[in-house]
Amino acid sequence: xxxxxxxxxxxxxxKPNAARVYDYYLGGSHNFExxxxxxxxxxxxxxxxxxxxxxxxxxxxxxxxxxxxQGVTRFLDIGSGIPTFGPVHEVAxxxxxDSQVVYVDHDPIAVAHSRLLLKDDPHSVVVEADLRQxxxxxxxxxxxxxxxxxxxxxxxMVAVLHFITDGxxxxxxxxxxxxxxxxxxxxxxCHASLEGRPDQAGAHQDLYKRTPTPITMRNRAAxxxxxxxxxxxxxxxxxxxxxxxxxxxxxxxxxxxxxxxSGVGLLP
Amino acid sequence: xDAPTWFHQxxxxxxxxxxxxxxxxxxxxxxxxxxxxxxHRAQHEDPFRPExxxxxxxxxxxxxxTDPAVLARAVELLQLGPVGDGRGPALCxxxxxxxxxxxxxxxxxxxxxxxxxxxxxxxxxxxxxxxSENKFRALFESAAIGIGIGDTDGKIISxxxxxxxxxxxxxxxxxxxxxxxxxxxxxxxxxxEAYEDLIAGRRxxxxxxxxxYRQDGEVVWTHLTVSLIRDDEGVPLYQVAMLEDITDRYRLxxxxxxxxxxxxxxxLPNRVAFFERLEKLFEEPEPGARFGLCYVDLDGFKxxxxxxGHDTGDQLLAAVAQRLETALTPLGHxxxxxxxxxxxxxxxxxxGEQEAVAAAKTVLxxxxxxxxxxxxxxxxxxxxxxxxxxxxxxxxxxxxxxxDLTLYxxxxxxxxxxTLFDPKENARAVSRYAVSVRMPAALDRGEFFIxxxxxxxxxxxxxxxxxxxxRWRHPQLGVLGPDEFIGVAEETGLIxxxxxxxxxxxxxxxxxxxxxxxPDAPQIxxxxxxxxxxxxxxxxxxxxxxxxTGLPPAKLQLEITESTVVGPEDEALKxxxxxxxxxxxxxxxxxxxxxxxxxxxxxxxxSCLKIAGSFVGDLHDPTKDAHTGWRIVSGLVSLAHxxxxxxxxxxxxSGADAxxxxxxxxxxxxxxxxxxxxxxxxxxxxIAEARRTP
Numbered sequence: 006x007x008x009x010x011x012x013x014x015x016x017x018x019x020k021p022n023a024a025r026v027y028d029y030y031l032g033g034s035h036n037f038e039x040x041x042x043x044x045x046x047x048x049x050x051x052x053x054x055x056x057x058x059x060x061x062x063x064x065x066x067x068x069x070x071x072x073x074x075q076g077v078t079r080f081l082d083i084g085s086g087i088p089t090f091g092p093v094h095e096v097a098x099x100x101x102x103d104s105q106v107v108y109v110d111h112d113p114i115a116v117a118h119s120r121l122l123l124k125d126d127p128h129s130v131v132v133e134a135d136l137r138q139x140x141x142x143x144x145x146x147x148x149x150x151x152x153x154x155x156x157x158x159x160x161x162m163v164a165v166l167h168f169i170t171d172g173x174x175x176x177x178x179x180x181x182x183x184x185x186x187x188x189x190x191x192x193x194x195c196h197a198s199l200e201g202r203p204d205q206a207g208a209h210q211d212l213y214k215r216t217p218t219p220i221t222m223r224n225r226a227a228x229x230x231x232x233x234x235x236x237x238x239x240x241x242x243x244x245x246x247x248x249x250x251x252x253x254x255x256x257x258x259x260x261x262x263x264x265x266x267s268g269v270g271l272l273p
Numbered sequence: 274x275d276a277p278t279w280f281h282q283x284x285x286x287x288x289x290x291x292x293x294x295x296x297x298x299x300x301x302x303x304x305x306x307x308x309x310x311x312x313h314r315a316q317h318e319d320p321f322r323p324e325x326x327x328x329x330x331x332x333x334x335x336x337x338x339t340d341p342a343v344l345a346r347a348v349e350l351l352q353l354g355p356v357g358d359g360r361g362p363a364l365c366x367x368x369x370x371x372x373x374x375x376x377x378x379x380x381x382x383x384x385x386x387x388x389x390x391x392x393x394x395x396x397x398x399x400x401x402x403x404x405s406e407n408k409f410r411a412l413f414e415s416a417a418i419g420i421g422i423g424d425t426d427g428k429i430i431s432x433x434x435x436x437x438x439x440x441x442x443x444x445x446x447x448x449x450x451x452x453x454x455x456x457x458x459x460x461x462x463x464x465x466e467a468y469e470d471l472i473a474g475r476r477x478x479x480x481x482x483x484x485x486y487r488q489d490g491e492v493v494w495t496h497l498t499v500s501l502i503r504d505d506e507g508v509p510l511y512q513v514a515m516l517e518d519i520t521d522r523y524r525l526x527x528x529x530x531x532x533x534x535x536x537x538x539x540x541l542p543n544r545v546a547f548f549e550r551l552e553k554l555f556e557e558p559e560p561g562a563r564f565g566l567c568y569v570d571l572d573g574f575k576x577x578x579x580x581x582g583h584d585t586g587d588q589l590l591a592a593v594a595q596r597l598e599t600a601l602t603p604l605g606h607x608x609x610x611x612x613x614x615x616x617x618x619x620x621x622x623x624x625g626e627q628e629a630v631a632a633a634k635t636v637l638x639x640x641x642x643x644x645x646x647x648x649x650x651x652x653x654x655x656x657x658x659x660x661x662x663x664x665x666x667x668x669x670x671x672x673x674x675x676x677d678l679t680l681y682x683x684x685x686x687x688x689x690x691x692t693l694f695d696p697k698e699n700a701r702a703v704s705r706y707a708v709s710v711r712m713p714a715a716l717d718r719g720e721f722f723i724x725x726x727x728x729x730x731x732x733x734x735x736x737x738x739x740x741x742x743x744r745w746r747h748p749q750l751g752v753l754g755p756d757e758f759i760g761v762a763e764e765t766g767l768i769x770x771x772x773x774x775x776x777x778x779x780x781x782x783x784x785x786x787x788x789x790x791x792p793d794a795p796q797i798x799x800x801x802x803x804x805x806x807x808x809x810x811x812x813x814x815x816x817x818x819x820x821x822t823g824l825p826p827a828k829l830q831l832e833i834t835e836s837t838v839v840g841p842e843d844e845a846l847k848x849x850x851x852x853x854x855x856x857x858x859x860x861x862x863x864x865x866x867x868x869x870x871x872x873x874x875x876x877x878x879x880s881c882l883k884i885a886g887s888f889v890g891d892l893h894d895p896t897k898d899a900h901t902g903w904r905i906v907s908g909l910v911s912l913a914h915x916x917x918x919x920x921x922x923x924x925x926x927s928g929a930d931a932x933x934x935x936x937x938x939x940x941x942x943x944x945x946x947x948x949x950x951x952x953x954x955x956x957x958x959x960i961a962e963a964r965r966t967p
Contacts, residue, residue: 018391025387031292031295031337032292032337032339032340033337033339033383034379034380034383034384034387035383035384035386035387035390036387037387037391056291059291059292059294059295060294060295062295063294063295063296066295066296066297070297087387089337090295090336090337091295091296091297096297099297113394113397113398114387114390114391114394115390116394117389117390117391117393117394117397118386118387118389118390120393121386121389121390121393122386246294251298252298255289255294
């Protein structure tokens with residue numbers, strides 16, 4: 006059943022919000038004191054978090070750019086948050102000027118912000134929908150329209166699946182999305198993993214528990230399982246800086262410290 | 274040219290690290306060159322244009338280089354760089370100012386943007402809320418079902434139009450009233466307890482059919498559902514009641530029920546209603562509760578019907594019903610028509626035989642004067658069978674049957690009189706009319722079955738044994754208890770095959786329990802009739818049945834009566850010893866009612882004494898002294914213990930009696946307090962349940 010009849014939650018600026026915390030890590034000011042307080046607290050015991058977020062952003066950029074170079078002109082960015090800098094449509098259009106992007110987020114403030122940002126852009130739209138109601142998400146006209154053409158779509162799920170708890174069955178959600186994708190489409194995933202810094206993972210999950218978006222870190226096998234039905238592109242599922250770096254030096258001596266595992270899969 | 278190259282390299286290294294990693298290499302290269310050129314010009318061009326350095330700083334911020342560490346390192350590089358004519362400090366200052374100014378602008382812009390986004394989002398939500406509220410308000414107002422909202426103190430906050438209509442008031446008149454004012458004498462028991470639980474947060478909702486008084490005093494019946502609304506923390510906030518007017522449906526049900534339970538001719542409760550009331554009496558009787566029945570049959574009604582026609586007959590019946598109701602209802606008795614010209618008077622909470630007899634006399638007096646039907650003055654008399662018993666001693670079916678048979682005796686004795694129930698006469702009548710003739714074939718037809726009554730340990734209340742009680746499902750008389758046919762069975766000799774059948778059935782059942790429950794299986798007690806005990810084949814019978822069913826002999830106890838053995842030379846003694854040698858134990862049943870020769874008791878091979886139910890029953894007889902009664906029971910218990918026998922008290926109907934018996938050392942007890950005779954699977958269920966809750 007469609008939930009649209011009910012009033013959306015999440016305009017509470019008294020609670021930290023993942024999208025705004027992320028913005029703060031990236032040096033932005035699209036955030037409130039509660040968000041900054043939480044980010045500062047997390048950085049106290051994990052000072053590398055801003056670097057991880059940058060690596061995540063860089064991965065998104067490289068993945069979109071790669072797909073755009075392969076001829077993908079349609080992108081569905083789920084969990085787009087606040088596109089602070091280098092947003093998907095800019096990266097994609099640097100390659101193909103008529104690329105279309107549908108941004109999806111369930112946070113009303115992130116959505117309102119994205120709308121302000123994109124109000125004059127004819128090829129980008131913002132949809133407020135919840136990944137957990139994936140059928141509803143797919144039924145939105147903007148999303149349905151993007152998929153209807155039958156052309157390959159880049160499905161971006163960057164730093165979003167770890168906000169889906171096991172109780173909401175993230176694998177089913179990805180499966181439903183996969184079945185809606187035209188052939189030749191691609192799945193881009195970056196997911197907080199338990200493996201690079203097992204010493205930090207527990208405390209970090211605990212910190213997010215008190216937010217509206219608790220975090221569920223998963224291991225390599227569990228993250229790899231999201232690509233069921235896709236063919237992983239080289240170099241497979243790797244730590245963030247290791248995915249097709251432009252400059253081998255940028256990988257650094259400890260890529261595992263950027264604990265997110267990332268990969269791009271192609272739908273045959 | 275070494276110096277500029279060094280600066281350019283360091284500058285590029287600075288921008289490629291940190292935030293630069295997230296930037297597209299092409300864009301980054303362009304940024305590096307552009308800013309490096311600006312800085313180079315600021316360092317070397319004449320005249321000195323510090324604003325060029327400021328522009329470079331601003332461009333970094335525009336490219337999202339907002340980390341203060343970048344500023345620090347940039348200033349450091351500029352200081353180390355090759356600068357002529359002492360413009361270095363001004364250059365650094367201009368760069369820092371340009372960077373800071375741009376960052377300030379950017380920060381303010383972004384803060385404004387996110388505030389605007391938050392406000393927009395909040396406005397959207399408020400709009401959605403308003404729309405949603407309008408939608409729900411419309412739904413609330415126009416709903417066909419009555420809806421009311423109250424707080425958890427019970428104050429009504431808001432009701433919709435439909436609810437106002439149900440109560441015959443405007444919706445405003447209901448607001449502010451209290452929910453708990455809306456009581457009605459016919460409220461289903463439990464509705465207000467459920468309500469208290471709900472507003473205290475102990476339950477989420479409840480549903481009842483509930484009557485209310487309307488504003489105009491009329492009663493409206495509703496199907497009521499009340500739900501609890503909690504806040505995010507789970508604290509009860511509101512109660513929401515939904516009421517559907519079911520008055521028409523309820524009235525129809527009432528009418529159908531009235532039709533089903535009332536006789537259309539006389540308006541009296543009919544047979545169904547009478548049996549309902551009677552059975553209700555037996556459901557949970559107080560210990561010692563009594564009841565009375567007057568079974569009334571008109572004398573000579575058939576003559577009236579045959580000679581004056583059915584219409585006259587019907588009018589006569591209606592007039593008789595009217596008279597009986599007028600005379601007896603004020604006394605608190607129920608008058609019902611069972612059919613034809615048979616009526617019955619039910620006395621609940623009867624105080625004794627005198628009251629039942631008084632009711633019978635009232636019946637006769639009410640019909641003493643002739644009844645005027647049309648032109649006819651009809652003298653009708655009636656015969657009345659009166660039965661007055663303790664509820665615990667009989668069953669509804671047996672009571673009505675006994676009253677009916679007593680009525681027969683009244684009729685036989687001459688009309689226009691009442692006759693009091695007599696157990697012996699009753700037994701005789703039963704056997705005469707129905708029992709003896711049919712009995713021989715009944716065993717073959719499978720009309721007998723066995724119920725089992727629990728015997729419990731007084732020490733811990735556990736079920737230790739069950740007594741097998743044979744029943745006869747008589748096709749005309751219904752289910753008969755042993756006291757109604759065992760006498761005839763003994764007279765006719767049928768007791769032998771019947772006794773064997775009962776013993777075998779009971780042992781088979783007991784074996785099933787042993788298989789299912791092992792050591793928790795109850796001992797089985799089976800009554801042995803005098804004739805069985807005196808039969809030379811008894812030992813062989815018991816042995817054969819034990820072998821056939823596989824029951825461990827220790828699980829079987831045979832109950833004999835005092836009259837089974839009348840002297841030391843009695844031949845029955847030999848058989849009883851034989852049975853005991855098989856490992857089967859013996860009990861003396863109904864001890865204290867027969868002719869108890871205590872001298873022989875010590876020679877009997879028995880291990881248990883069952884004190885007759887009348888001893889415990891007498892304790893509640895207002896005409897007898899309870900103190901003496903208890904002393905007699907206590908005496909019997911210590912007598913048994915002196916003889917080394919265990920004691921079972923029969924007829925225990927209350928927890929208080931059970932406790933007192935326990936205190937005086939009585940071992941086991943049997944009676945309604947511990948369970949009535951029931952089907953075997955009910956016994957199984959009890960054992961299983963006791964095993965689950967040790």
